[in-house]
Amino acid sequence: MATFPPSVQSRVVTDEDVKRTYAADAGPEPRDPARDVASDYTVVRARDVADVVAVLEHAQATGTPVVPQGARTSRVGGARATDGCIVLNVEALDAIETIDPVEGIAVVGPGVVNAALKAAAAEAGLFYGPDPASTATCTIGGNVATNAGGLCCLKYGVTADWVKALDVVLPGGEVMRTGHRTIKGVTGLDLTGLFVGSEGTLGVTTRVVTRLVPAPDPALTALATFGSLDEAVRAVVALRLDRHRPSLLEMMDRASLDAVRGFGDYGFPEESEAVLLVQSDRPGHTAEDVARYGELMTAAGAVEVAVAEDRQEADLLLQGRRVLSTAVEALGARIAEDVCVPVGRLGEYVRGAAEAARRFDVRIPVSGHAGDGNLHPSIVYPYGDAGARERAWAAFDELMQLGLSLGGTVAGEHGIGSIKRRWFAAEVGPREVERQRAIKAVFDPSGIMNPEVVFGPAGRVAGAAGPAT
Ligand SMILES: Cc1cc2nc3c(=O)[nH]c(=O)nc-3n(C[C@H](O)[C@H](O)[C@H](O)COP(=O)(O)OP(=O)(O)OC[C@H]3O[C@@H](n4cnc5c(N)ncnc54)[C@H](O)[C@@H]3O)c2cc1C
Missing domain, CATH: 3.30.43.10 (Uridine Diphospho-n-acetylenolpyruvylglucosamine Reductase, domain 2)
Incomplete structure (x- = not known):
């Protein structure tokens, strides 16, 4: 020790x-x-x-x-x-130091839980956008390190769009400050942007200055069921093109609906191939927007559309989506995936995942932030079954490859971590890996910061022949 x-x-x-x-x-x-x-x-x-x-x-x-x-x-x-x-x-560094409505900023410790920052902002009539599905537990420091996204990125962007300045402790103990608290500020290189998404490989964030904006209205929801994936994707494209973009646009495929149905009755018809959930939070226009979203989905081929008339109904419609993670966890061990593809190619990806599930004899429910093209297949296999675990990892590799072949990326919002190093290298190429390693060395010359993630330890080539985990 x-x-x-x-x-x-x-x-x-x-x-x-x-x-x-x-x-x-x-x-x-x-x-x-x-x-x-x-x-x-x-x-x-x-x-x-x-x-x-x-x-x-x-x-x-x-x-x-x-x-x-x-x-x-x-x-x-x-x-x-x-x-x-x-x-x-650093969870205990959880002070909310400042909520400043005039500058439109919050100053918080890295251990502040995402939902706590949202709640503190809401008390001042303000809004902090990034909302990972883990909002009740994940920290702002973790969100910054992973450049976390979530359900409302379609309208509000990812964590990088909200971080203005950071305090970071570097290896050796120097405290470095990046960015600006002022509304504008363009001095020098954007080192805040460099630290956002760096997955703990450069230093430890100890203070975060985020942007806050005026609070939107409480969201209303529309839910649509589809008999074919292609119609659901057509609806996603139509919704993205709407002048007033939804604040949430989630999709569940047939395997996800089966998982939810196995868990409880949330009213999803047996014959549905896909379900879309759409929200609007536009001040003064939520009812008007969700009604229009419903019409767009019907025009794209939705079999049934339910439109919430108040907040309570809106929450009810979302319940099936909320239990999905628990329903999938109840099925067995899982590898939660995070590919992002061009929106128009979502259907090809979901079909490819279903095909891989059949071939590798594992379950792969696919759900996610369809409005961003960001899907979360879960590769599920029985606990303690070594053969199934191997097949699940083979399916994982295939899904990575599929995402890249469709013009996508292997990491939409969860990061590379230790499990996707090979695929990071496959996506960006060896020269880019070396360039990024060189940048890391400026802040961390001894290579001690989270060395097993993203690039892998210096001296090891994180290429296709690199270590598997
Ligand atoms: C049920 C569930 C749902 C999820 N949904 C989403 C989602 O919708 N969108 C999404 O983007 N992610 C999602 N995630 C993934 C996860 O919640 C995010 O990656 C989150 O940002 C991690 O925050 P954390 O506090 O748990 O960080 P940790 O898991 O503790 O750490 C994550 C990374 O950040 C680094 N790190 C943490 N704190 C610091 C710090 N202070 N300084 C430097 N590096 C640091 C760690 O080294 C690590 O590399 C989900 C996870 C779960 C379990």
């Missing part, structure tokens, strides 16, 4: 059971079962910035890898312990 200065020693978790809970995240089991459990790692729960500084001084001096950690909801193995590392959890 690492020996820290006395100020930090009391933050080290000593209970082995508690330690283990900080070693895992919400990503899938690694491909290689031998790598399931990390050894010889230390967990530090920082209480303040001084703790973070002390840990990064120590880590740099001793060459110890550091895994920054928020709420551990990473879907890609980005926040899990690795052999010999320090897991540096």
Whole structure:
């Protein structure tokens, strides 16, 4: 176990059971079962910035890898312990320092939960846009590190569109400030943008300045069922072209509807191939918008359209979508995927996933943020079945390849983490990997920041022949 200065020693978790809970995240089991459990790692729960500084001084001096950690909801193995590392959890840095309606900003610690920032903004009549489905648990620091998206990106963009400035502790303990709190500011390179989405590979974020905007209206919902995927995709395209873009546009395919039906009765007809959920939150125009969205979906071929007339009905329509994650988890172990393809090619992707499910004998319900072309297939297999696990990972590779072949990307919003390194390299190519490694080295010359994610440890080539996990 690492020996820290006395100020930090009391933050080290000593209970082995508690330690283990900080070693895992919400990503899938690694491909290689031998790598399931990390050894010889230390967990530090920082209480303040001084703790973070002390840990990064120590880590740099001793060459110890550091895994920054928020709420551990990473879907890609980005926040899990690795052999010999320090897991540096910053959830306790959860102060909401400022909500400033005049400047339109919030200043928060990295451990502030996404939903808590939304609630604090709402109290001041303001709105913070990014809304991952994990909003109730994930932290703003984690959202910044992964450039998180969510259900409302279609209208409000991703985390990068909302972050104005950061405090980051670099390896060695220097506190660096990026960006501007002012409404405008264009001095120099956009280092805030560089840190957003860097998955803890450059430093540890200890303060975030976000943009806030005037609050929209409470959303109303329309739900449509479709007899064919092509009609559902046609509706998605029509909705994207509408002058008043929906604030949410989600899709569930037949396998997702089967999973939800197995879980409870949410009123989805057996014969549906796809369901779309659409919302408007446009101040003063929600009812008018959802009625028009309903007409657009009917024109595209929807079999049935239900339009909520009030908030309660709107919430009821969303319930089937809300239970989907739990319904899929009840089916077995899962690899949650996150490809993003051009919107017009959504149907090809969903059909390809269904074909892969048949061939590899696994279940692959596909759902997601159709309005962004961002789908989340879940590759599901029985717990403890080694053969099925292997087939599931083979299906995963095939879905990565399929996404790329359709002109998409292997990571829409969850990041690369440790599970997609090979596919990151496949998408961007070896020269780009080297360029990005060189940029990392400017901030992290010893390569100690989250070295198992994105690029992989220096010296290892993260190409097609690189390590599988
Ligand atoms: C049920 C469920 C639904 C989800 N839905 C969505 C969704 O709709 N959209 C979406 O984008 N994601 C979604 N996710 C994924 C996940 O919630 C996001 O990636 C989230 O941003 C991670 O936040 P976290 O606090 O849990 O971070 P962690 O999981 O703890 O860490 C994630 C990454 O950020 C780094 N990190 C964390 N904190 C810091 C910090 N302070 N400084 C530097 N690096 C840091 C870690 O090293 C790691 O690489 C979902 C996950 C689950 C389990």
